[in-house]
Amino acid sequence: MVRGYSRPRSLDEALEMLARLTPRALPIAGGTDLLVDLREGRLGECHLVDISRLEELKVLEKRSGKIRVGAGLTFSEVERSGLLRECAPVLVKASSQVGSLQIRNVGTIGGNVAHCSPAADTIPALLVHRARVVLRSSNGSREVALEALLGGPYKALLAPGELITEFVLEDASHMWGEFSKIGRRRELAIARLSLAALARKEDGRIGELYLALGAGTPVPRRMESAERALLGKRPQEGDLWEAGWLMAQEMVSVSGPRPSTHYKEKAACGLLVRTLLPLLEDGS
Amino acid sequence: MEWIGRSIPRIGAQTRARGKALFGGDVPLEGPLILKLLRSPRPHARILSINTERAMKNDGVEAIFTAKDIPGRNLIGLITKDQPLLAHDKVRFVGEPVALVAARDEESAIRGVEEVEVVYEDLPAIFTPDEALDPGAVPIHEKGNLLHRRVVVKGDVEDALSRAHLVVERTYSTPFLEHACLEPDAGWGYVDKDGTLVIVASTQNPHYDQREVAELLGVEKERVRVIQAATGGGFGSKLDLTVQGFIGLALYHLRRPVKLTLSREEVFLATPKRHAMKIWMRTAARRDGRLLALEAKIICDTGAYSSYGVAVATRAAVHATGPYEIENVRVESLAVYTNNPIAGAMRGFGVPQVAFAHESQMDILAESLGIDPLEIRRINAMRPESVTATGQVLGESVGLLEALDAVEPHYREAMEEWKKGPRRPYTARGVGLGAMWYGIGNTGVRNPSTVKVQLDERGRVVLYIGAADMGQGSTTVLVQMASETLGISPEEMEVVIADTGLTPDAGASSASRQTYISGNALVRACRKLSETLLEEASRLMGLPRGELVLRGGNVVSKEKPERRVSLAELAALAKERGVSLEFEGHFDPETTPLDPSTGQGIPYATYSFACQMAQVEVDLLTGQVEVRRIVAAHDVGKAINPKGVVGQIRGGVAMGVGFALMEEFLPGSTRSFKDYHIPTAADMPEVIPIIVESSEPTGPFGAKGVGEPALIPTAPAILNAIADALGERIYALPATLERVCEASIRAGWPKMGKGGGPR
Amino acid sequence: MNPEEKIRISFRLNGREVEAHVLPGETALHLLRERLGLRGVKEGCGIGECGACTIVVDKKAVNSCLMLAAQLHGCEVLTVEGLESPVGLHPLQEAFLEHDAIQCGYCTPGMLLSAYALIISRGVPTREEIVRALAGNLCRCTGYHQIVDAVQDAARRMAGKEEGRW
Structure with missing residues (x-):
């Protein structure tokens, strides 16, 4: 009430x-x-x-190599931002796949994180951007890694009276990024699984790689086993399969076996292969 | 013809475009009482007591009704009366109405509902037909758990099986589905000056509603008037009483305006679903592809009450052969009670389910015999004078071969070019066909419609049509037929629709029957009027009757067009002479009942036919399916309004995409649009509608029907296309991510997971 | 009877200033439809999954079932009732009629408003943009194609004339 x-x-x-x-x-x-x-x-x-109109929550700037993104920005605002398209491509792609346009026009990334659904679209994206979260309350402010805030399904670890005010992202200019989502339909879909990927290739090798899986574990999380498997490689298709399988195993070890595991284990691997195909040497 | 075959604008669309149409929830009354239902939380339980005392103490609560307040017969049902409006001795499904609260405001109504105290004693609940049919099962109804058994037998199946080159035997299953009309069921009511109880509701079936409510209340039918509100989709779900009985009950006791709007959650919980079915089929064929025999056993989960269960089980049995000539047939179809939600009518009445089975069988046969899927359908296709499973000899309007011909160029191109074209890695393309037939109107039972036409004193033509239009467009095509018959443009006519106080009974808007049946009734009424007008004019003008025609609102001489008399003049003259200018037309298709032991008979006067082709792309890594194109060729007899026909086809395809890929109502867990997905604009493939017109001699201007046929072939075509893409078949709908993924693995596609990769 | 405080809000509704006292938990849908009598605002699901209640707030399409009435304060709100003008139907409404984009009509107001918001922000959108913008509006009758055609057609007509009316 x-x-x-x-x-x-x-x-x-x-x-x-x-x-x-x-x-x-x-x-x-x-x-x-x-x-x-x-x-x-x-x-x-x-x-x-009602915090929907607070200008302080709509910060959007690049300062000393970091991207500061106000928690009160709507998904649509994120999607349209030139700065974010350049410096946070995965967040932009994930935001554009949230719910429907009507939802994206009012829903905020801060709200998405605070609600902390296992299937939240922007959380995996923020994870690959290595977001830190600025929190404020009447007692002051603190900054934590996003991972530290994700307490469990629908449980963000916010103190009473605390608000997420902004996210601080690493600059991803000139990096390759993708957000892919498996849903039961093409739009207006809840992620059955989602994968955020951000990478930089150096001389054909994968110099940097960040992967985060959504809807596969109680809260979205970085998938470091798969990242490690591909770092430094000139990846061949078999490497992607290998990494995909490692990621699937990591997912299962975190979640424990569930009725959905049978599908998700394969689909997670497939999703990684599908998403990272553009990173292959021959680009096929 | 001037008005037939023309896409005139849809009648009623303009008020809808302006947001001005009054739907069931758009109550134009001041301060109606709010009605809310207390629903059973138990699937199967005896009601030991109901106590409304505490709830009645709420200030805003005006009244609470339970079964004992129903003055007439507390038993409803479209075919079999087995369902109480309000539960009295026991409840049979979660969501069953137990008490009705009338309150001055929403909050009080909710509190009232919360505070009614019901004591239940749980009974064992049954959720599958298999359990229900077990001899030791608890009977859900006194007469047991078998609602209906329909048998259709013809020829000698054993002999045919022994002669067959190939016999294919498989089991298919389909889930409960939600109609998902965008408008949740709603209505309002008031008591007229003369004491009539007036119920305005979202409905497909106003005259049935009227009879049923009158019986519930124990009053003369004339004391109840049901008017169809603008209705936001039906698809079968608004054939049953949804809100009408409750509104009637409240009006009877309170004699004050009331309204009842179901929440979306209530619609999911408690309104009828599409029957979940399990279908076993054995199909036998010769080496050359000719079908020899079909055996089928169909188990329909009809849920807690019968609704249209008997009709669905029957129609499924009659249509189990598909649109193919098969000499030897043995089909048994059972409708079985369970404690699941009620299953009733949904677009196609069981035919979409059996079509999935028979069309899968056709492709399996084709593959095993090395015959092209289109060819095997052509070899066996019904044609004029074919004999159906019920022994009916078809007439001349059988457009299946034409539909197959129309699809063929698209099919060849898809198979030979598109399928081999460049595509993303780890995807597979497939092409599939689905064909269907569909009997127009109710199955082997009387099925009449009456339409009234009047030339009023001002010389204006008024049509009184009882047929509910839920968006399918019946009003528009019926008016076009009147225009054609009377030579008057649609704008010059007045139409009164679906009001039991004014319009005669046209029967339900179901079974794709209104164009054919009410169309015939309307044309007959209009012909009577035109005959009389021509006679009167002939007398007045002193010209022979044969020289006159109705045109542009006048009776005109064919020879000397300057000689004419207007309808207004004729109306005045007729009044003077005491000649009535009000006529009824009546039509009841010629059918015979199905023999109870053999199922032989003539269940329908005519059938529609169709063939659709689907092109799909399957993501082998994730199980996602994209339907790229549907080509849909439909024999409708005659398209009275081609745009309307195309609208039905496109809408049917959309529903078919949902049936194929994503829709599944799981009793107990599906609660809202969050967990029941229907296709969005982004899920729609390119659709190429093709209208085939194999004129039906008994149809109005040759027309048959298209409402349900539009949906039926889509899912079979998509599933066949998925099987074509994967080389492995899915036997249970919907083809979810999980099932597609499974099938893909079974087929030996890239081993997903460890060590996977290209094969 | 209600212990909750009422909140006074004012906003522009279909071009006219309105004032209302709303309950803190009241949705915009409830205010517009049940209390201000704008019956063109339809409820289809109440949880933002169908789009039937779509309205335009400050030039953006939103689900009125997922917005608090109090949040309308100071906003410019358009419902289907505000789409037509004294001289006639809006080009979108005309195009919907011409393309037979309306069957049962229950999703129509929401569709029109999603389309309106799209056109005033994008001018003449591509088919793909239209499909994406309308994906939050479910329709069970038409199969969507006619609706997409109508929006595209209306956008072209509107491009020739004024930029959306407010």
Whole structure:
């Protein structure tokens, strides 16, 4: 039951409100997950603090080699940003595959992370961009690696009264990036599996590679076994299969066997092969 | 012909484009009471007690009704009356209505529902037909768990099997499906000045609704008037009573305006589904591809109550051969009660399910015999004078060969060029065919429609058509037929649609029957009017009857077109002379009942035929299937409105893509559009619709029907295309990522996982 | 009876200033449809999975079922009722009629508004852009093709004339 609604005019005011109204306070940005929870009766007594219009959450800049991305940016804003297209290509691609246009027009990347669904599209993307998360509360601020925030399915490790204000990404200019998603349909689909990939080739070899899998583990995570298998290589097709299999095994070891494993194990491997084919020497 | 075969704009589209059409939830009344249902959380349980006292203490709650408040017969059902409107002694599925709350506002209604106390005693619940048919199974209904058994037998199957060169035996399964009309069921009601209970609802079946509500309330039929609201899709789900009975009950007791809108979640939980089926088939053929025998056993999960279960099991049996001539047939089809949600009518009444089976069989046979899939269909295709499984000799309107011919160039090009064209690595391409036949109208039962036409005193033609239009376009094609018969443009006519207070009974808008059946009724009514007008004009003008025609709102002399008399003049004259200008036309297709032990008979007066081709690309790494193109050739007899026919075909293909690849209602876990996916615009292939017109002599202007046929061949064609791509077949719908992946592995495609790679 | 506070909001709705007092948990869909009487705003699922309730807020298509009424404050809102003008139907509405893009009509208002938002931001979109922009609007009747045709046609007509009306 929603008992109250406030629209603070500044981030400080929002943080003050969240602190004052804790534990009932609930921030709302795009609301695309929150209103579903509301309809389905998953929200208790709460007071909504509307942060959707806070300019402080819409930061978008490149500063000392890092890309600062406001948590309040909508998926559509991310998709359209020239800066992000150049410096955070995987995040842009992932954002463009979230839900529907109506969802992308209001849903925010901060909300996507805070909701912490295993199938959240932007989390694997942020992981390959090695995002750090800036969190603020009325008590101050902290910065953590994104991994440290992902506590479990639908459990972001936010302190009471704490807001995600921005993500700090490594500059990925001139890197190759891709986000692929397997869904039950082509649009408006929840990821059955998703893979974010970011790479740099140097003299035909893979000099840098970051891979993160979504919807395969309780929370999306980097897949380091597969990354290691390909680093430094001039990859042949067989290498991709090898890496894919390692990734699938890593997924299964993290998740434990489930009814879906039978499919996902193969599909995860296939998804890696499909996604990384452009990295092959002959480009086939 | 002036109006037939023309794509005139769809009647009613403009108010819809403006957002002004009043759908079932768009109540134009001040302050109606809100109705809400308390539904059973148990699949099978005895009701020990219902206590409404606490709930009634809520300020906003006006009344709570339970089974004991139903004054008439608390039993409903389209064919078999086996379902209470509100459960009395026991509940048989999760979601079954138990109590109806009427409240002044939404919140009070919800609280009222929450505070009704029901004590249940659980009974063993049965979720599969196999368990239900077990001799020791708990009976869900007093008469047991078998709702219906339909047998169709002809010839000597044993003998044919012994003579066959090849016998193919497989088992197929299809899931429950949700209709997923965009409009959730809704309606409102009020009591008219003369005391009539008026129910305005989203429905496909207003006259049935009226009869059923009157019986529930124990009142004369005339005391209940059902008017169809603008209806946001039906596809069979709005044939049953959804909100009408509850609105009627509340009106009866409260005599105040009420409204009931189901939430999407309630629609998923509690409205009828497509029958899940298990289909075993054994098909025998000669070396040259000629089919010798078909044996089938079809088990339909009809859920907790019968709805259209009998019709679905019957139609599935009758159509099990597919559109092919087979001399020896033995089909048994069972509709079995379970504690799953009610399964009822959904676009195709069981035929889409059996079509998946018989079309898979055809391709398996073709492959084993080394015959081209299109050829084997051509060899066996029904044609004029073919004899069906029920012993019916077909008439002249059998356009299957023409449909196959129309698809053939596309098929050859797809097989020879597209399939071999460049494609992404680790993908496979396939091409598949699906053919179908579909009997128009109800199966071997009376199936009448009456339409009324009137020339009113102002000289205006008014059509009174009882047929509900849920978007399929029946109103438009019926008006075109009236225009053609009366020589008046559609804009010059008034049409009254689907209002039991004003329109005669046209029967349900189901079974693709309105164009053919109500079309015939309407043409008959219009001919009576035109005959009378010509006679009156002949008398007035002193010209022979044969010299006159109706044209442009006048009776005109063919010889001397300047000699004319307007309809207004004729109306005035007729009034003076006491001649009635109101006529009814009636049509009931000529059918005979199916023999209960052999299933022989003439179940339908005519059949539609179709063939579709699918081109698919399968991602061998992930199991994703992309349907690239569907070519859909449909014999509709005559396309009264070609754009409308194309609209049905495209919409049917979309539903078929969903049936093939993604749709599956899992009782107990499917709750909303979040877990039930239908195709989006992005999932649609290129569709090439082809209209084939094999004129039906008994049809109005040669027309048959297309509503359901449009959907039927799509999934079989797609599944055959997937099998063609993979070299391995899927026997259970939908072809999910998991099933495609499995099939791909079985076929020996790149071993997914360790050591995988190109083969 | 309701212990919740009411929030006063004002916004532009179909070109006119409106004021309303809304409940904190009330959706924009509920406000527009049930309280302001704009019946063209349809509820199909209530969870943003069908697009029937699509409206245009500050030139962007959104699901009104997933937006709080309170969040409309200060916004420019367009519903299907605001699409036509005194001189007639909007080119999109005309194109929908000409292309037979309407069958049952329940998804139509949402489709029109998604299309409208697309055209005012993209001018004449490609077929692929149209498909992507409409993928959040389900239709069970038409198979979508006619709708995509209609949008493309309307966009061309609108390009010749004014840029979207507000």
